[in-house]
Amino acid sequence: xxxxxxxxxxxxxxxxxxxxxxxxxxxxxxxxxxxxxxxxxxxxxxxxxxxxxxxxxxxxxxxxxxxxxxxxxxxxxxxxxxxxxx
Numbered sequence: 001x002x003x004x005x006x007x008x009x010x011x012x013x014x015x016x017x018x019x020x021x022x023x024x025x026x027x028x029x030x031x032x033x034x035x036x037x038x039x040x041x042x043x044x045x046x047x048x049x050x051x052x053x054x055x056x057x058x059x060x061x062x063x064x065x066x067x068x069x070x071x072x073x074x075x076x077x078x079x080x081x082x083x084x085x086x
Contacts, residue, residue, distance in 0.1 A: 006075045012049050013071065017042055021071060028072040043068070050074070056081040
């Protein structure tokens, strides 16, 4: 996992959604929907941030899959999209 990328995404999530990746209760693998840290409105904010910040386009498949439910999975999707652009 790209730590700079992960840090930037985590920083946005923590500031926007007011929680901390503390390594105990919320980790990079925590499902943020199941844990109550992210809801549908937050998801739209996250997608908007990702598309604008990294100049990527998330497909309907990306949005409807479970691939954007944790910091680790979000980072992996962004890395994948960025690797296609380069």
